[in-house]
Amino acid sequence: MATEDILVQVDGRPVAVAEGASVIAALVLADSLCTRRSVGGEARFAFCGMGYCQECRVSIDGRPHRLACQSACRPGMVIVTGAGSGT
Numbered sequence: 001m002a003t004e005d006i007l008v009q010v011d012g013r014p015v016a017v018a019e020g021a022s023v024i025a026a027l028v029l030a031d032s033l034c035t036r037r038s039v040g041g042e043a044r045f046a047f048c049g050m051g052y053c054q055e056c057r058v059s060i061d062g063r064p065h066r067l068a069c070q071s072a073c074r075p076g077m078v079i080v081t082g083a084g085s086g087t
């Protein structure tokens, strides 16, 4: 079954992604390989892809600390990463 592409925003930029794809997929398509910043300010990104490592936390629709690997893209979703806000 084919899926339709939808638009989401990654740090204010529109990105076309298949509806239901993970937020991590949208970040990769946007070349945004920083989900959050460590306490020391280092860029972090998804590691396990299974909901354990917590490295993929981003803000989704204004809600902080959402796991990008466990979240599905929906039309109009607004994603803010550590590259955009220091999440």
Ligand code: FES
Pocket: 045, 046, 047, 048, 049, 050, 051, 052, 053, 054, 055, 056, 057, 067, 068, 069, 070
């Ligand atoms: S990539 Fe590890 S919790 Fe999401």
